[in-house]
Amino acid sequence: MTAPVAISLSVNGERVEAHVLPRLNLADFLREHLKLTGTHLGCEHGVCGACTVRVGGEIVRSCLMLAVQANDTVVETIEGLSDSGEIADLQAAFRDRNALQCGFCTPGMLMAAQDLLREKRMPARDEIREHLSGNYCRCTGYQAIIDAVETTAQMRMELKV
């Protein structure tokens, strides 16, 4: 039973079929097998949030999910959200506000921020801080990130998108 297990899933809209060892986590599967290196590993024990991806439309820690558990699911990574244009405005707000420095937390941060913005149209600053409270950033001190998310929410409200 330690042998590779067949899995089939959708990753960023593409059908992916693979044989994976049971112990392989989703983050390593994305990074090492699919070469989607935008999903970062900061702690590998579920605390830092750098590996946040969407599974079935919901954010999860990809280091705390086995690739075999992703069988038959729809997985979206930062590369997918970037190419679809879904978060182009959020990314622009991050760029304009310098809401990233080293950029290592950024993919996970964008995932968590977009999750909030899909759930709530105009979150208060405290709500943004709370929703992102599981995503660690050592560079920015968070304020620029909170600003960028707030700006994006306001712009989406104005555009009614």
Next chain:
Amino acid sequence: MSSIRTNPERLSVLDRPNSYIGKTVPRPNLDRLLQGRGSYVSDLELPRMAHVVFLRSPHAHAKIVNIDVAPAKQMSGVIAVVTGEELAAVITPWVGVLSHLKGLKSAPQSAIAVGRVCWQGEAVAAIVATSRAAAEDAAEHVAVQYEELEAATDMRTALDPATPIIHASLGDNLAFERIHEAGAVDQAFAESDAVVEADFVFGRHTGVTLEPRSVVASWNAAEARLTIHQGTQAPHMVQNIAALHLGLRDSQVRVVCKDVGGSFGIKVHIYADEMATYALAKMLRRPVKFVADRVESFNTDIHARDHRCKGKIGIKRDGTITAFEIDDLTGIGPYSMYPRTSAIEANQVVNLVGGPYSNKNYRARARVVFQNKNVMCQYRAVGHPIACSVTEGLVDLAALEIGMDPVEIRRRNLIADDAYPCTSPSGLRFEQLSHHASLTKIVEMMDYQALRSEQARLRKDGIFRGIGIASFIEVTNPSAAFYGVGGARISSQDGVAVRLDAQGSVICLTSITEQGQGSESLTAQIVGSVLGVSMDRVRVVLGDTDMTPYGGGTWASRGAGIGGEAALQATKVLRQNILDVAAAILQASPAELDIVNNVVVSASDGTPRIDLNELARIVYFRPDTLPPGIQPELMATRHFVPREYPFAFTNGVQAAWVEVDTDTGFVKLLRHWVVEDCGTIINPQLVDEQIRGGVVQGLGAALFEKCIYDDRGQLTNANMADYLVPMSGEMPDIDVGHVVSPTRESELGAKGAGEAGTAGAAAAVTNAVNDALTPFETIITEIPLTPQVILTALKKI
């Protein structure tokens, strides 16, 4: 943000039309990081690449009796299992000392332990396999027989005769001691109206870069050349040291550094496991990848700030500070780190205590001791948070003693803004600081009086809020005085080469590096402004020892001030060279021409004369059409290092507004202010964000961060759930203001801004907490200010 240039008497090359200097422009190439398409070393894969995992000592101090690698070698996927003795044939040991730190001693350190381990986490064997998982599997089957030795862990007893000496050859556990005396300290204390003393205790903490330390080293046996891909702040330093210890020439080592997931000083050192990775690549003739996992990071990334400092201040009733005295003790682990040494932090504490004040009487002793814990070394704002917390804590205690407002006592003692240049009692030379302007500005920004009223009103309702102020000085733009004079081959100069390409764009090669601070942006802003081209036409190349000029890299807030000036000077030369060519083509004189928005124009009226694209076409493809005797040089290189002042000191002040729940001991950070003077501001947004990020690292130290060791030298919270870093939910909004006093050492006038936030944040918060707790008549001088510490001080538990 408001900036006032204090010497606008002349227009410089920075005041040109369409200048980017002083403007907020987005950093170039951020989309790469925003889309998850960066190139971090942890992402890198090379053909035939193997993964190394280090088996690490579970003991703080032990003799290695035997290592049985045979079972591990048989395991699936394993390529090699290498011990310290075997690796010693490939790479030589090192000793982390510098000659200008007189008396500093340390013992030879090996890439992998030989015979003995000196801290929990020191590598005892390397397991190289086809995957990290396979290497970890095999590591569980390397049997090491240890004979545990008594560990020296408590810095307070490290020098006691009963404590085992970690390195017998050194004679004792004292790595370094510095004693400094200036003025007439005893007399000053004797003449004071009050003398206040306190013991300050600082939690040992670490950098926690989100991307762990990562190296891919690749040896090409045919070329006899090692390529090191590493997330480092100082590529040329890595090149030199790798070559030195592998018996190679510098030219046989190339260091490539693309995106780096956080540095903060953690990635400016040479770590034993990185050295081992270089050596393994050479030994095994293939690429070897080492990415520290998070537990390894806590156990092996340098720690910092583990100090206990006795402080003493003399005060007169009129608020005059008469003297400072400190006795600082720090434990640095079993080795002085290589090559920057682990004595710098304590040395900085001695240098910086009392630094903002005009007092002349100062006595200091700092002792640096060995212990069986992970190594300590330079981390962001080296020594500053300790010096600032001690100084500003003492100043507040003195104010309390004589019943003076904390702002007022600072007004009466900060060095006057017109007193420069001057020298501190510790011997630091200040070119131009702005303590009073900064203090005035922060008092306005925070509406100090209104906060005091609010504090008084809320106190009646049992709500305890406090204001904390902390003035500070900051070391930036270090010259050779930091390391070079002590014999370290660490460059303090930086170089920039700029080249016009065949379509009129600019390629700029710089020796400073980027870890998110905005080195690329500030370089492009300077080049674009000085040359007269738009930023989208400037491509900046960093982090490759085969390509960039030689230089120090990015650390100690030197990128903008030193690398930026080199960029400015190189671009001035290129600009003149272009104008010379343009003049020849246009049959004009260079003085009649200028470059604006990618076009050579008439200086007098801005009439377009020749597009840079066209000029480049002629130079590169039709040089035959140029007048005889003209040899265009569309590439220019300049280097820069400050010469007059060893360091460009900056200054600033921080203020914290906090609420303490006296039932629970929890501190809520309500608001935080910073006014900082980093000289010429190249990009206001980047400066502000450096400061905010720095403040939050300081707030982490104030409230959360501590490496908790037990008395056997075991780090007990080496994971991200137990080592608490600041997260968004608890951090306040931070208002940043500026006073601008450019340095005259350079035409750019920029000083650094990377340390300021971290330097003063913990001091401001500690002072604010003590201010909040004034009704309870308790003073806390220990960080982190955990609920346990606060409730204990309040005698609630």
Next chain:
Amino acid sequence: MKASAFAYARATSVANALELLAVHGEKARVLSGGQSLIPAMNLRLVAPEVIVDIGGLAELRGIVIEGETLVIGALTRHADLLKSSDIVKCAPLLAAAVAHIAHPAIRNRGTIGGSLAQADPASELPACMLTLGASIVVRGPGGERRIAAEEFFRGIYETQLAPQDLLVAVELPVADSGSAHFFQEFARRHGDYAITGLAAQAVLEGDRFAALRLGYFAVGDRPVLAEAAGKLTGVTVTPALLAEASDALSDELDPHEDQQATPAMRRHLARILLTRCMASLLKRPDLQIGGVA
């Protein structure tokens, strides 16, 4: 930091899961949401030989009201609890508590069954189960049985579950329409495990408690249903009585020491929580000001 190798079995039904557990016994671990198990495996703190993945068992998922009983399937995620109108209506304490569990990405995977089986004494849900008088529904080789929450938790990461057992659901009495609840925890950072926490539920009659249940967590090796609640039931709560109850609470708790807090600090915080709880439930701010702290 990669997990050790293991064999993987995706259970096709509860019966199949029980068969797998019967075969592999202590060598196997049940994988539910994995938010506690996988970090421990990544850190190689645990290295099960077999993982029985119950994640696909739809029969274990969902919230239903059966008369006066709220039944929550073991695979119901924290995020499901947080979004459920049935939970808000029938177990509002649970809704309040779940918001404090970790972070959104964790709540999207973590399950109630996983949390209870993990039995971390610092986690919120076990204490809520005590407070709410839950029954833990367990299936094993001998069939299905119900274990009162008060009996279920046996120590740090220890429960009544045998290696062959599967936690399939919890059953809670639907909250009385007149009941009130209080939930507060002291954690260093948002989403961290609590240093000390209290999940309380009460039924008020006038200015007195007709019923009061105080479920403390992070105060020892398992959640504690404080007996001190008895002193505060059926009487008018005065500052003196509250002080007495607080003393009784201090006596009955046996907190542990860790990096965050000493036992004395945990006792202190437990008293603070009691005071705040009383002030909140009874709407008596006077009990908090100059209280027992």
